[in-house]
Amino acid sequence: MAKVTISTRQCMTNPLRLSQPLGAALAFLGMDRCLPLFHGAQGCTSFGLVLLVRHFREAIPLQTTAMTEVTTVLGGIENVEQAILNIWERTDPELIGICTTGTTEVKGDDLNAYLTLIRARHPELDNVELVHVNTPDFSGAFQDGWARAVTRMIEELVEIPARGCREQNRINVLPGSHLTPGDIDELREMIEAFGLQATFLPDLSGSLDGHIPDEFTATTLGGCSVDDVHQMGNAAWTLAIGTQMHGAAITLEHRTGVPYRLFDRLTGLACCDDFLAFLSEISGCPVPPRYRRLRGQLVDAMLDGHFYFGGKQIAIAAEPDLLWTMTNWLHEMGAEIIGAVTSTMSPLLEQVPASEVVLGDLDDLETSAAGANLILANSQARQASERLHVPLFRIGMPIFDRLGTAHITTVGYRATRDLIFTIGNLLIDAGHDPTPATWVHEEKQNMPSSAFNILPS
Amino acid sequence: MSDLKQQLQNVFQEPGCATNQAKGAEARKKGCTKQLAPGAAAGGCAFDGAKIALQPIADVAHLIHGPIGCEGHSWDQRNSKSSGPQLYRTSFTTAISEQDIIFGGEKHLFHAIREIVEKHDPPAIFVYQTCVPAMIGDDLVATCKAARRKFNKPVVPILAPGFAGSKNLGNKLAGEALLDYVIGTEEPDYTTPYDINIIGEYNVAGELWQVKPLLDELGIRILSCISGDGRYHQIASSHRARAAMMVCSKALINVARKMQERYGIPYFEGSFYGIEDTSDALRQIAQMLVERGADATLLARTEDVIAREEARAWAQILPFRERLMGKKVLLNTGGVKSWSMVAALQEAGMTLTGTSVKKSTAEDKERVKELLGKDAHMWESLAPREMYRMLRASEADIMLSGGRTQFVALKALMPWLDINQERHHGYAGYDGMVSLVREIDRTLANPIWSQIRQPAPWDRAEGITYATVKCL
Numbered sequence: 001m002a003k004v005t006i007s008t009r010q011c012m013t014n015p016l017r018l019s020q021p022l023g024a025a026l027a028f029l030g031m032d033r034c035l036p037l038f039h040g041a042q043g044c045t046s047f048g049l050v051l052l053v054r055h056f057r058e059a060i061p062l063q064t065t066a067m068t069e070v071t072t073v074l075g076g077i078e079n080v081e082q083a084i085l086n087i088w089e090r091t092d093p094e095l096i097g098i099c100t101t102g103t104t105e106v107k108g109d110d111l112n113a114y115l116t117l118i119r120a121r122h123p124e125l126d127n128v129e130l131v132h133v134n135t136p137d138f139s140g141a142f143q144d145g146w147a148r149a150v151t152r153m154i155e156e157l158v159e160i161p162a163r164g165c166r167e168q169n170r171i172n173v174l175p176g177s178h179l180t181p182g183d184i185d186e187l188r189e190m191i192e193a194f195g196l197q198a199t200f201l202p203d204l205s206g207s208l209d210g211h212i213p214d215e216f217t218a219t220t221l222g223g224c225s226v227d228d229v230h231q232m233g234n235a236a237w238t239l240a241i242g243t244q245m246h247g248a249a250i251t252l253e254h255r256t257g258v259p260y261r262l263f264d265r266l267t268g269l270a271c272c273d274d275f276l277a278f279l280s281e282i283s284g285c286p287v288p289p290r291y292r293r294l295r296g297q298l299v300d301a302m303l304d305g306h307f308y309f310g311g312k313q314i315a316i317a318a319e320p321d322l323l324w325t326m327t328n329w330l331h332e333m334g335a336e337i338i339g340a341v342t343s344t345m346s347p348l349l350e351q352v353p354a355s356e357v358v359l360g361d362l363d364d365l366e367t368s369a370a371g372a373n374l375i376l377a378n379s380q381a382r383q384a385s386e387r388l389h390v391p392l393f394r395i396g397m398p399i400f401d402r403l404g405t406a407h408i409t410t411v412g413y414r415a416t417r418d419l420i421f422t423i424g425n426l427l428i429d430a431g432h433d434p435t436p437a438t439w440v441h442e443e444k445q446n447m448p449s450s451a452f453n454i455l456p457s
Numbered sequence: 458m459s460d461l462k463q464q465l466q467n468v469f470q471e472p473g474c475a476t477n478q479a480k481g482a483e484a485r486k487k488g489c490t491k492q493l494a495p496g497a498a499a500g501g502c503a504f505d506g507a508k509i510a511l512q513p514i515a516d517v518a519h520l521i522h523g524p525i526g527c528e529g530h531s532w533d534q535r536n537s538k539s540s541g542p543q544l545y546r547t548s549f550t551t552a553i554s555e556q557d558i559i560f561g562g563e564k565h566l567f568h569a570i571r572e573i574v575e576k577h578d579p580p581a582i583f584v585y586q587t588c589v590p591a592m593i594g595d596d597l598v599a600t601c602k603a604a605r606r607k608f609n610k611p612v613v614p615i616l617a618p619g620f621a622g623s624k625n626l627g628n629k630l631a632g633e634a635l636l637d638y639v640i641g642t643e644e645p646d647y648t649t650p651y652d653i654n655i656i657g658e659y660n661v662a663g664e665l666w667q668v669k670p671l672l673d674e675l676g677i678r679i680l681s682c683i684s685g686d687g688r689y690h691q692i693a694s695s696h697r698a699r700a701a702m703m704v705c706s707k708a709l710i711n712v713a714r715k716m717q718e719r720y721g722i723p724y725f726e727g728s729f730y731g732i733e734d735t736s737d738a739l740r741q742i743a744q745m746l747v748e749r750g751a752d753a754t755l756l757a758r759t760e761d762v763i764a765r766e767e768a769r770a771w772a773q774i775l776p777f778r779e780r781l782m783g784k785k786v787l788l789n790t791g792g793v794k795s796w797s798m799v800a801a802l803q804e805a806g807m808t809l810t811g812t813s814v815k816k817s818t819a820e821d822k823e824r825v826k827e828l829l830g831k832d833a834h835m836w837e838s839l840a841p842r843e844m845y846r847m848l849r850a851s852e853a854d855i856m857l858s859g860g861r862t863q864f865v866a867l868k869a870l871m872p873w874l875d876i877n878q879e880r881h882h883g884y885a886g887y888d889g890m891v892s893l894v895r896e897i898d899r900t901l902a903n904p905i906w907s908q909i910r911q912p913a914p915w916d917r918a919e920g921i922t923y924a925t926v927k928c929l
Binding site: 011068082 | 552
């Protein structure tokens, strides 16, 4: 049981938190032929865009309503209207996802009313879906924005299913923002191995997995299509991955009657067992031999790896669901979590296997990570890692100084096995060789230094 | 907001700016920001510009008063280097919440300043305004004034909320803050007749250090660089320089001009990109210093250094000529002066397919025309779709641009080189131009290109010949 504390400092130092609108934008980026739009000043878009470009090493379609001081004060309906029309003319999208920002939320722009008016004025926009989501960046964080955008898409796009058209082999998956395109691919493979077909809302593996399109595309390069979302009410089950998706799963159930099952994490032996057992149960298929083999390999990796994890002190900074996943898995491997920092509230935080979880910043992480064997955080923790001489394993977002972030995989037996190897190897490297001073006890260290000075002076 | 309005008018009236002076009084009042098209805009906001201009000052604590989206997405992203203090890479923000918006954020801000003073005790704190506090009416100037009095330390308000305008406007508003609160407030430890300011150089990828050894050799001291590898004390005492070079002309012209007006420091506009440009810049610096009392032998010594360095640079570029001969370059830059790079690329044997002139002056455009001939393609702005088409159609062999358009080239399976502010290679001075040519060669010569452009065997015209035994 962890004590959850909120940092009382007035000056956030080296922020961990990313904004709600950015999380919402990433959710829209998992939709096919989509263009997310920030309703705010152009800097809101520009900063977010650069961050995503550097993280994924991909072009990121993201537009702005380019609010100025005057339009902000007078209200931004003209800007929203013009932005939608411009995007529609230039890029021919299927979906425009509109995320508000702090500026337009403070003013109180009523997007619901704006879009009703714009729809009435422009029948030519009938074939474009417009979904808006309220994401002020003065509250919540990245994963909240992501979850809100997914919930809003369910509310706006999922059709109420007709009686009796439920397909037994079709399921919905609502992945949290902490899952990478690689994770989605891994999940799809597992699900299809049981003869099930899954709709992922959203599906980053279609858009940000790093494929080469045949021609220039100004919208997203793939992802979940609007049509797939329309049909989600016909599925037999919804799987929500990460507690952030709980609300979206409930919304979907209320709207369509599709029951859901929440998996709080999929990294580690026991939780993957539960997941595969569930897939086996709902599909009526036995677990395929391939996954039985992978399970054996994971057990073996745990045996080989536990020597290096046992008793190691690890500090982690991540959004709640990713923090939950990594702390629990490391705890299961025998490591001790000496620092846990997160960005936003979550019902899980009190159960994190650490003595304390701080809602704070990377400065809090740096304080707690002194003397740790390893830090897990995003690339922004590189300065802390250098100052403390503690190695950094990069998780979360942004990761701008490593290749292949889209394919970092943490879900399922195979990914857990590989994670043991990668992090275990870091812990092997970080081991300290003994020196003549290693076994010298405190009281003796107060003797004249020359007594221990074995180096030639 | 009246402070901001005043600042905006100051900037819009800038007499040092040729574009500005060509306008009538009414047009000038409206300002220099082009109307942005919602849904079709690209580029940063005024806050972005202000931070870019000032954040390289290394020993100052930069505190951003705003919601998390302003600072949380953008800190420690720029590759601007410091030779000493690293405090500028630590991010400070009030990350204001709903409560601040309801009750006002001034107290929150004041306590944040106190925490920075207590923990880091920097020589100064720069406090940046953003849209939300500007809207709710947080009085940044008054808060900074109170903090300055309380902590007995410079606390400088930077009034450039994002919605005030473009990145470029933000650069200038940052300059106004320096003029109002920093420059001329301290005295240098000593002065020499060889003291200069370099204005608008940010030491990205250490580019200032590609030029500094030459100045050192000539005995010219950079009293203050605004703002690359800068220190608060240097900038506060920069008003004692003898001459100034203004590097990125569109960014901080107001600083250069007002320092001439207030302190009599003459300036010229120059560039360290390109071999000739670097030589011209060195010549002008020497000339100005001599006019203002430096020993006249400086001129001859400068010519010696120029002759030596130019010969060395051309000699180093020569071996690449054969390999790069006829290669077509698409140059798509913002701040970097197009024509000065054009000359160097041509010298290395390459031809220019075209270049963007978005931020170039009329004079720059003439130079480009002169260099490229009458067939020159010049774009005010080039749509990504058109870039992609040109690259796919092999109208260019390589694109040099900023990170935003990187993937337009790469997805067209064409070589690309980063020449924007996030770049990791310095391209300034003589050594920098050699580096640029070397990097272009390295990129073009990479063996991946021939492999990745081959379709998979099953996608080739001839297809796969299947064995007679059929798969069951």
